[in-house]
Amino acid sequence: MELEIKNITKKFKDKTAVNNFNVTLFEGIYGLLGPNGSGKTTLMRMIADVVKPTEGIIMINGRNRKIKGFSEGMKERLGIAQALLNDPKILILDEPTAGLDPNERIRFKNMIARLSKDKIVILSTHIVSDVEFLANEIVIMKQGSLVEKNTTSGITDKMRGKVWSLIVDEQKYGDIMDKYKISKTSMDNGFVTVRIVSDEKPAASAVEQKPTLEDMFLYYFGEVAEKLR
Numbered sequence: 022m023e024l025e026i027k028n029i030t031k032k033f034k035d036k037t038a039v040n041n042f043n044v045t046l047f048e049g050i051y052g053l054l055g056p057n058g059s060g061k062t063t064l065m066r067m068i069a070d071v072v073k074p075t076e077g078i079i080m081i082n083g084r085n086r087k088i089k090g091f092s093e094g095m096k097e098r099l100g101i102a103q104a105l106l107n108d109p110k111i112l113i114l115d116e117p118t119a120g121l122d123p124n125e126r127i128r129f130k131n132m133i134a135r136l137s138k139d140k141i142v143i144l145s146t147h148i149v150s151d152v153e154f155l156a157n158e159i160v161i162m163k164q165g166s167l168v169e170k171n172t173t174s175g176i177t178d179k180m181r182g183k184v185w186s187l188i189v190d191e192q193k194y195g196d197i198m199d200k201y202k203i204s205k206t207s208m209d210n211g212f213v214t215v216r217i218v219s220d221e222k223p224a225a226s227a228v229e230q231k232p233t234l235e236d237m238f239l240y241y242f243g244e245v246a247e248k249l250r
């Protein structure tokens with residue numbers, strides 16, 4: 022099965038929610054990532070045929086837009102169950118893990134992995150780690166446009182040399198926060214271990230780390246603490 026999204030644009034009055042988006046998907050699990058307002062929901066609703074594109078075309082197997090068994094699961098638990106009724110070939114899930122506790126989240130991921138063999142599963146989430154190992158490919162959106170479509174390892178490989186661990190005292194920690202994007206902090210005995218995402222080595226004693234998808238998200242979409250104030 023092939024789902025082709027060609028030159029899709031959606032405008033709401035003067036707001037362009039999705040901007041000339043092109044992607045072709047085959048059977049498998051796709052994690053749709055992007056910050057709030059990047060157009061994920063609008064794109065998914067166009068794929069599900071709930072919203073009409075302003076421009077562009079969506080094709081399944083090269084033709085007739087409509088196939089049976091399109092399903093859009095919405096943001097609650099019941100939505101997932103409903104989406105799975107009738108065994109849809111294309112399953113679209115908008116933040117399906119939002120209301121789930123950790124056990125339910127694990128069960129959900131196992132279920133999706135099991136049923137994805139002959140389906141195209143597209144799921145959006147804010148919890149990057151939920152799709153890190155589940156999705157065959159990650160599709161990243163920013164301001165309505167496609168930033169990247171790649172495997173998790175393809176994406177994290179590009180982040181090599183940009184993720185660092187550094188131990189500082191509490192005094193120095195303030196400076197680090199103002200200057201760098203920080204993906205993790207742990208405190209111990211007056212010392213702070215920080216995980217920093219940065220093009221340059223933040224200090225001579227910094228140690229390079231293996232990048233994760235979360236580091237990538239921070240690199241592209243995160244802010245230095247200073248800017249958030």
Ligand SMILES: Nc1ncnc2c1ncn2[C@@H]1O[C@H](COP(=O)(O)OP(=O)(O)OP(=O)(O)O)[C@@H](O)[C@H]1O
Binds near residue numbers: 036
């Ligand atoms: N019906 C609408 N009318 C006007 N603007 C809209 C409408 N739906 C979405 N938008 C705007 O389009 C942009 C993309 O919204 P969308 O909900 O698709 O993003 P999103 O990535 O799903 O965000 P979130 O993660 O917050 O759900 C936003 O700026 C939003 O305000």
